[in-house]
Amino acid sequence: MLTMKDIIRDGHPTLREKAQEVPLPLSEEDRNTLLAMREFLINSQDEELANKYGLRSGVGLAAPQINLSKRMIAVYLPDDGEGKSYDLMLVNPKIMSHSVQEAYLPTGEGCLSVDEDIPGLVHRKNRITVKATDIDGKEVKLRLKGYPAIVVQHEIDHINGVMFYDHIDAQHPLQPKVDAVEL
Incomplete structure (x- = not known):
């Protein structure tokens, strides 16, 4: 079972590397890693288990973490706030297309690998289409909008060596972009 001790923190070089493509078909080891990552997220959202194991709540996790x-x-x-749920385990995900319109969370973003709060708005694409391979080796194409799109972009950033705070405007960290949607 993964716990917070398994999560590397900001400053670790792996978080800034572009991660390697995963060979397919998925090895048993990679499959088990994905399942453990999912289990961490589920456990972190269960108040009793989170307290018992000292887990910080998370909705996404990338292998580099x-x-x-x-x-x-x-x-x-x-629950994405609109009655939809997402349970995704994706291998070699790629954003194939995205909207021009951007969106942001008014409270900013957080990260399991970043212990402190970093104030600032993170502007991301409001809609994305992602192509990936699922845990069963099937190619999937997902169309995501709003919060789920933000979460998936945050995780794809991790596999590209990008941290959420890299997107914060240093001059005007709390200034929303014109036409950006507040979620």
Whole structure:
């Protein structure tokens, strides 16, 4: 079972590397890693288990965050605020297209690998289409909008060596972009 001790923190070089493509078909080891990443997210959202094991709540996790430079992400979002849930384990995900319109969370973003709060708005694409391979080796194409799109972009950033705060405007960190949607 993954715990917070398995999550590497900001400043670790793996978080700034472009992760390696994962060979397919998925090895048993990579499959088990993805399942463990998903389990961490589920456990972190369970108040009792989170307290018992000292887990910080998270909705997404990328393999580089557990010091594994591989292009794998997990997202567990039981309710996106619009009645939809997302339980994703994606291998070699790529954003194929995106909207011009951007969106942001008014409270900013957080990260399991970043212990302190970093104030600032993170502008991301409001809609994205992602192509990936799922844990069963099937190619999937996902169209995401709003919060789920933000979560997946945050995790894809991790496999590209990008941290959320890299997107914050240093001059005007709390200034929304014109036409950006507040979620």
